[in-house]
Amino acid sequence: MFKLTFKQTTIGLLLFSLVLASISCAASALKNEEFFGKVEVPRDNVMRYISGDEPESLDPQLSSGQPEGRIFMALYEGLVEYDAKTMDPVPAIAERWDENNDSSEFVFHLRRNARWSNGDSISAKDFVYTFRRGLAPELLARSASLASYIRQAENYNQGAVFVKDPKTNQFLLEKDFGTQATTIPLSQAPLSAAAPEYKPSAAEPTPDKDTEFHQRMHSPERLALPGDEKSRKAILAKNPKLQEAVIGKEFVPVGPEDLGIEAVDDYTLRISLKQSTPFFVGVLANNFFRLVPQKIVERYGRDWTNPAHIVTNGPFKMKSWRPYNELAVERDPMYWDTANVRLDGIRFFPMSDQPTMMNLYRVGEVDAVSNHAIISAWIDEVRYRKDYMAAPEAAVIYIVMNTTKPPMNDVRVRHAFDLALDKDTAMKWRKIVKPLRGITPHGIFAGYPEPKVAEFDAAKARQLMTEAGYPVITNPDGTFSCPSFPIDQVEYTFPTAPSNKITAEFWQSQWKKHLGLTVPLRSMEFKTFVDARSKLDYKGFAFGAWGADYMDPFTFLSLFYTAEHDNNTGWWDKRYVDLLDEANRNPDRAKRFALLAQAEQLLVDAQPIISVETATVNWTKKPYVKGMYPNAGSLFPWKHIYFERDRSKWDYGTPSLAANPTDQSSDSTLGN
Amino acid sequence: MLRFIIRRLLITIPTILVVITLTWGLIKLAPGNFYTNERAIPRQLRQRIKEKYGYDKPWYVQYARTIWPIIRHQDFGISLKYQGQPVSTIIARSLPVSASVGLLAYLLALLVGITVGSIAALKQNSRWDYASMALAMLGISIPNFVLGPLLVLGFSLTLYWLPPARWDGFFSRNTILPVLTLSAIYMAYIARLTRAGMLEVLRSDYIRTARSKGLRERDVVIRHALRAGLMPVVSFTGPALAFLLTGTVVVEKIFALPGLGNYFIQASLNRDEPLIIGIVAFIAITLLLMNLLVDIAYAYLDPRIRY
Numbered sequence: 007m008f009k010l011t012f013k014q015t016t017i018g019l020l021l022f023s024l025v026l027a028s029i030s031c032a033a034s035a036l037k038n039e040e041f042f043g044k045v046e047v048p049r050d051n052v053m054r055y056i057s058g059d060e061p062e063s064l065d066p067q068l069s070s071g072q073p074e075g076r077i078f079m080a081l082y083e084g085l086v087e088y089d090a091k092t093m094d095p096v097p098a099i100a101e102r103w104d105e106n107n108d109s110s111e112f113v114f115h116l117r118r119n120a121r122w123s124n125g126d127s128i129s130a131k132d133f134v135y136t137f138r139r140g141l142a143p144e145l146l147a148r149s150a151s152l153a154s155y156i157r158q159a160e161n162y163n164q165g166a167v168f169v170k171d172p173k174t175n176q177f178l179l180e181k182d183f184g185t186q187a188t189t190i191p192l193s194q195a196p197l198s199a200a201a202p203e204y205k206p207s208a209a210e211p212t213p214d215k216d217t218e219f220h221q222r223m224h225s226p227e228r229l230a231l232p233g234d235e236k237s238r239k240a241i242l243a244k245n246p247k248l249q250e251a252v253i254g255k256e257f258v259p260v261g262p263e264d265l266g267i268e269a270v271d272d273y274t275l276r277i278s279l280k281q282s283t284p285f286f287v288g289v290l291a292n293n294f295f296r297l298v299p300q301k302i303v304e305r306y307g308r309d310w311t312n313p314a315h316i317v318t319n320g321p322f323k324m325k326s327w328r329p330y331n332e333l334a335v336e337r338d339p340m341y342w343d344t345a346n347v348r349l350d351g352i353r354f355f356p357m358s359d360q361p362t363m364m365n366l367y368r369v370g371e372v373d374a375v376s377n378h379a380i381i382s383a384w385i386d387e388v389r390y391r392k393d394y395m396a397a398p399e400a401a402v403i404y405i406v407m408n409t410t411k412p413p414m415n416d417v418r419v420r421h422a423f424d425l426a427l428d429k430d431t432a433m434k435w436r437k438i439v440k441p442l443r444g445i446t447p448h449g450i451f452a453g454y455p456e457p458k459v460a461e462f463d464a465a466k467a468r469q470l471m472t473e474a475g476y477p478v479i480t481n482p483d484g485t486f487s488c489p490s491f492p493i494d495q496v497e498y499t500f501p502t503a504p505s506n507k508i509t510a511e512f513w514q515s516q517w518k519k520h521l522g523l524t525v526p527l528r529s530m531e532f533k534t535f536v537d538a539r540s541k542l543d544y545k546g547f548a549f550g551a552w553g554a555d556y557m558d559p560f561t562f563l564s565l566f567y568t569a570e571h572d573n574n575t576g577w578w579d580k581r582y583v584d585l586l587d588e589a590n591r592n593p594d595r596a597k598r599f600a601l602l603a604q605a606e607q608l609l610v611d612a613q614p615i616i617s618v619e620t621a622t623v624n625w626t627k628k629p630y631v632k633g634m635y636p637n638a639g640s641l642f643p644w645k646h647i648y649f650e651r652d653r654s655k656w657d658y659g660t661p662s663l664a665a666n667p668t669d670q671s672s673d674s675t676l677g678n
Numbered sequence: 679m680l681r682f683i684i685r686r687l688l689i690t691i692p693t694i695l696v697v698i699t700l701t702w703g704l705i706k707l708a709p710g711n712f713y714t715n716e717r718a719i720p721r722q723l724r725q726r727i728k729e730k731y732g733y734d735k736p737w738y739v740q741y742a743r744t745i746w747p748i749i750r751h752q753d754f755g756i757s758l759k760y761q762g763q764p765v766s767t768i769i770a771r772s773l774p775v776s777a778s779v780g781l782l783a784y785l786l787a788l789l790v791g792i793t794v795g796s797i798a799a800l801k802q803n804s805r806w807d808y809a810s811m812a813l814a815m816l817g818i819s820i821p822n823f824v825l826g827p828l829l830v831l832g833f834s835l836t837l838y839w840l841p842p843a844r845w846d847g848f849f850s851r852n853t854i855l856p857v858l859t860l861s862a863i864y865m866a867y868i869a870r871l872t873r874a875g876m877l878e879v880l881r882s883d884y885i886r887t888a889r890s891k892g893l894r895e896r897d898v899v900i901r902h903a904l905r906a907g908l909m910p911v912v913s914f915t916g917p918a919l920a921f922l923l924t925g926t927v928v929v930e931k932i933f934a935l936p937g938l939g940n941y942f943i944q945a946s947l948n949r950d951e952p953l954i955i956g957i958v959a960f961i962a963i964t965l966l967l968m969n970l971l972v973d974i975a976y977a978y979l980d981p982r983i984r985y
Binding site: 043044060062063065068069070143146148150151163164165232308309311312328329330331355357358359361362365366368369371531532533534536537538540551552570571572 | 708709715716718727730759760763830834838843844934936947
């Protein structure tokens, strides 16, 4: 008979803990290392990058996510590309562009040597095709709204109709029915009336030639009505004058040829907008505007992105695709700038589990990981190393409040909950994030004046609650309570994730401490949450986050441009919208920013949201990966990236994001 | 026997349809849609998407549109999230990954489990018995989401022997850690089942008869005791193998394997209706077939069972 004695058990346990201890010792030995894990420059010039979630599709107009965007920047190119550091638009297929005086029309001059990966040359017609395809209602492209600045884009995309008089062939005009009373942009003003619309430049002393199409564009906007009868009738019922005018008229669907996109010649593309849009060129770097090959799309339909058929026009072309595992691209010899493409290829690894990403990085199986790869528990382990990328991100986190239901429909209550959050303490505790004032991220848009916000003031918060009819009582032990507040009418709802839960508990404790209110927390599966929030089907507070679509404050301010879409608060103010419109008409950047900031101040004062934090990028790259910068959108122009084999030229720490042209030129002489 | 198999196969069909119907109902009950995202999409676009996929129709029409192609052509449709990829293609692509890892893990579990379990039974109450059963207890109690990262910590991050994740084909070093992680709990289970089964059989009359006939101990153990002693293992094998072959969510996620389990969890989060239904149906079919195989195997292993 054999029995484990106490002694043997102890020895066994000791041995077991020794094994565990040695493992954790080896792990903590890493603490003193300069970089996170192994640093060994790969022998071949092929970068291995974790791109995030599995791409939905390889069609740049159909997938809108960031993981896809990173891959598309290797495979496809559009008129402009993001700058590696600032993310401002830089020339890609368009060599240069002209902007008219009120930013309502743009002319792009294309380079003549741009080609598809099958050798076909690229012309302005390819852009006309691509833009029309993206906006076609049947494509169901989810990011089509990015193009809504283009004339008739929204109407075409939503299947709207023009109203035509069959006798005279004349269309009803928008200005006659006052559905939209705004200042007419230059792109709609008669050509002769407008003084020189474009400022002459060194490259182009006289404006581009006039065409029939251009003249048609420069005429008052046609009236468009919804394509489906039900919504149309609803609109007509509200406008008797219009109802009378449409009698006996024909409804003509808005077609692709009505869009404000014109191939003036093979290498000139003119885009007419429906309004002044100073940031328009920046929007064009988005995936949605990257070229798709007409011939291949028409021949293979949906299947055109199949690796056997796909034709691309970026610095890299498709090599192989094993879904959920690896998408490999190789340098495209047909690419117009192929001489300056430094890597021979890139292997994109789709992955969603963050610790797995960092494990692969640590053993040196990948050269860089996607943004937000480091979970909060690992931050201290990684952030002091020289391969950690520390930089602000064009993304914000905030709390939305349901302003349509009591008690949150009272602005004093909303202010009180904001004032009762000690954000400085929150910043220290969150370690890597930056403060947020209003809705535009901190430290991203140079020259943008941030709105004035009230600092943390618990006493004032309690006073405001009292004023709103919910007196806050001081208990004998120094704590607070607010018994009259209908606490069952509020809760904080957030999408299920460990990181969200921790922050939610932090805010909850703050409100408890300073207002004496314990706001219940409620976590929801992501899609369930998004669905509920967009229907304002939440009580009190909900999690909010937004990332920039393009590098302009408007991408954040426009969240509250309409009461629906991504507003999620129910708050809407005409003055806010008017200020934004006025700002966008202003050609002067500083004045425009001042007007935008004025609108933001209005938002801050009405407080439909509680600003929480500006996100920071949170990823690592091996020090030998050069030309890759932690820009605010974590989108990388791959062609500038290369492996540096000389240790003295490695990046020790976050590479500077300051635009430095001399640094760029020295980059191109180095390498290999 | 043949009649039994045919009868069982026929029952499979309505069972699968019930499973599909229940899955479909659960998806419909879940809030949100495959196009629900952080970014709201314009109302008209949402309406057109609904029209395109028939989501604007009454529930019975939607149900018919789902179930009819499945009955008629065994066509599960095209993934909503991974645009343009048919469900059958996705399953055909990810099944080999899950199946090879699962099969390898199970073979390893059988080999180690039966050996250890038999030794433990034959040497009952010895050091071997206690040590192996203690290990087996450990194997059962440590969940694979703990064991996987521990193995990664030891073999990848500390020793740098094996890659911590990713699939690189069946014959690669990447396969070792997921197989080990996956097989541990089965190894432990099989060892315990074998031990229990063997102990019971070794005390039975026919083993005493065999011994008294003067058979060699090796023959007694291998030809008589083991065969009967493995019955519990066999009944465990069916569902276990079905589960292993069709992918295990946790291990595939930890090791970033492009298997069915990984697709299944993503499909549920994405509300990718055709893909969810396709994978659920596939798992159900595999499970039913495995159970059938187990029942057939019973007949061969136990002379007393006849259908």
